[in-house]
Amino acid sequence: MNDLVEVRPGVYRDSVTLMRVSRTLTERPGVSVAVVAMATELNLGLARDLGFAVPPATPGDLLVAVRAGSPAELEDAAAELERQLAAREQTGGAPGGEAPPRTTRSAARAFEASLALVSVPGEHAFAEALDAVEAGLSVMIFSDNMPVEQEILLKDRARARGVLVMGPDCGTAVVSGAGLGFANVLRPGHVGVVAASGTGAQQVTSLLDLAGVGVSHVLGVGGRDLSAEVGGRSAVQALRALDDDPATELIVLVSKPPAPEVARAVRDLDLATPVVGALLGPGQDDLTTAAEKVLRALGRDVPEWPSWPAPTHRTEASGPRRALRGLYAGGTLCTEAALVAGTGEFTDFGDDAYTRGRAHPMIDPALRLEALRGVASGVVLMDVVLGHGADPDPSTWLAPAVRDAVDRGVDVVVAVVGTDGDPQGLRAQAARLNAAGAAVFTSNAAAARHARLLAGG
């Protein structure tokens, strides 16, 4: 065995970046394993389990463990590692090769910003977000796992300063045209969105975009904001802010059903701008229906949502019931699909249980691919979310896996959430998945209905 094991004290890169470095190394000829990660207990254990002789290290150190078939291949991989780490040196856009600021507080002193985007690990997000608020900046907190009392404290301080806290666990936002986090490329327009659900907002706004309707701003507030505990602190602020914005003519509120007292408080807000609710839950409209309501409220026609049908393995309409397996990256999309299908086993791979120590499934497809490969028969329903921040070309890995599944006799249904403006190209991605044998829908609800039909019963 040719192992390279190294601990580099004080070298830090974020987990997504290191995952990309590890993946690049693993793809090198002769490399069987590559772990390039911060030396947390979890990662040290992982390396030990792989048989590496790991020296003592702290979570502030970088762990490198690479195994190759020959010394030459190992040397080759080591050289690639240096190139990768150097290419991913933080530059920070600081002028003249200046050292980057080390805190949000110091960045805000050197750079006139309109907002901050925080995506450090959840236990450290509070400090950075508080820096932003204290500097008078609105902040989007992409990080999850922030204690609720910290969320409440941040939101109260933000309100006192007239700025907005978007998050924690806020996956998407569009502010004055800038897409933050996982964000679809949406045409500019006059619909403002307040969203306690990232992928829910992406579905609604993508459908509106397909219907020719654009957005003014999409303000995420975090999945917990409309809970009884947080009390809609950010949602109320965001609704008032959009009400005040001359560019916003109609507001959509996307959320799971809020706590009743919060729902009342939101309803009782005295807003001049009409609000359409897209509150996903049992007995409520699905997201596509909510998008259609928005179109009607604007006096627009509801188009037929693009879809790409595929042949099915199901031979007769009244055949035996088949298993339905839902493999989702988007939490709200998963909930919606399970509600609409009314049957089947659904997994949200974006849930904390699956993201500990690895990147979100919209970036790292490994777990979902593994699950797809494990399905021997029946129907598989999946989502593919496009846009900035998401996988740059999901069909390259998904299409072959879909083809294999279809060849095994599995029916694959895919909901592609995206727009024509997205860098991945909505229609190109859909066409490639369709060519591999999947039935593809731009409406997640329509995809779920189709999957239910294929499952039968």
Added chain:
Amino acid sequence: MTLSMLYGEPRVITVGAQVLGEALDRQAVPRREVGWRPPLPGTAPALARVLADPRRESANATAVGRMLAARPMLTGVRPAREALGLAAGEFFHAGPPISWERASGPMRGALVGAMLFEGLAATPEEAEDRLASGAGITLDSCHHHRTVGPMAGLVSPSMWMLEVTDAEHGGTAYCSLNEGLGKVLRYGAYGPEVIERLRWMGEVLGPVLAAAVERCGPLDLRTLIAQALQMGDELHNRNRAATSLLVREIAPAIVEAAPDHAAEVLRFINGNDHFFLNAGMAAAKVSADAARGVPGSSLVVAMARNGTDFGIQVSGLGDRWFTGPAGVPDGLYLGGYGPDDANPDIGDSTITETTGLGGFAMAAAPAIVRFVGGEVSDAVAATTSMYEITLAEHPAYQIPGLGFRGTPVGIDVALVARTGLLPVVNTGIAGRVAGTGQVGAGLVSPPAEAFTAALDALCDV
């Protein structure tokens, strides 16, 4: 409500996953990326609690505001016996409190010298015996008595002290007179020439300076320090400009007050480029003391070493010391000395760094970067990095080479824990063995545990 980010061009600070920043780059959204790293190990829970303290932000603004507003004036020169009420057998020393048993070589040497100087022992051996027995001897930290001292920082009743008053807040601070370089008491030397010099300082230098300051004082040290920074001093390891400016101010008064001694006094001051250090330290002390006692403030108001421990005090935590082992400085050595001869870090002179001078103002002093083993770019990097752990920039103390940016002032223990950046300290290096004196100069890093211990304590108040 009007939310400003909804209007105008979006400009984003990104901190965390690079992939999200790169997505903004592809949209051509202007942004600045934070070079974020995890905080010092184990500090995340304490940081969350300290940062959430509703008093913190305004408490720190108040505390550092007082540090910046202080107007130190040299108002007098007086014997310690009179100014500090020191009685025979009482000694103040640098750093956190320490016993004879735990004292390092240079601290012991300085104590022996002070015993000889005060006539409490006839020989070094007798002095050591008496200090070891402790009979009739009281040791205490200078910082507990509005006082600071360089290196061993020994203050005994017969020594003359510079008295600095804060014209803004009314506080007073003291520091002894600088003895010069080489074999001197503050570096732990106690040979006959050391004691002889101390006698002369007590009999001639002190009284002459007292008379001169009475004639020409009070002397505005804030203005003098601001000028010296622009002339290439950082006020810890380089005091050449400040000493020269002080001499210009005071020389006529010395001549008038004591024509018989003027020549020897002026020759002594001119022979010691560090003469101003002690006045600068008292000025720093009186400024830092103005920031003490603000509940909820995480501002460091003292950093000091006794040759064994490095200790800090924090505005919101009263007079408690938070300590860790003093490190051995990394630097250049005199003559045949080397790292093996070096004592761990010692002295109250880190009061200069506490108020944004010394290592924090390295960029102002390119002339000495080689002396502390570096290049000009290292000096700029040192100062620049200190803005990351400080609360403010000094309105009067400016650095020409950084576009007249104010020096970084006011260390925040929370920012130290968050960034893992420790204060940059310039220092002299004392010999390990009592009686040796100075062996070099360089840079030293404080122990991180002093800062994390203070952070933990802030959770409990």
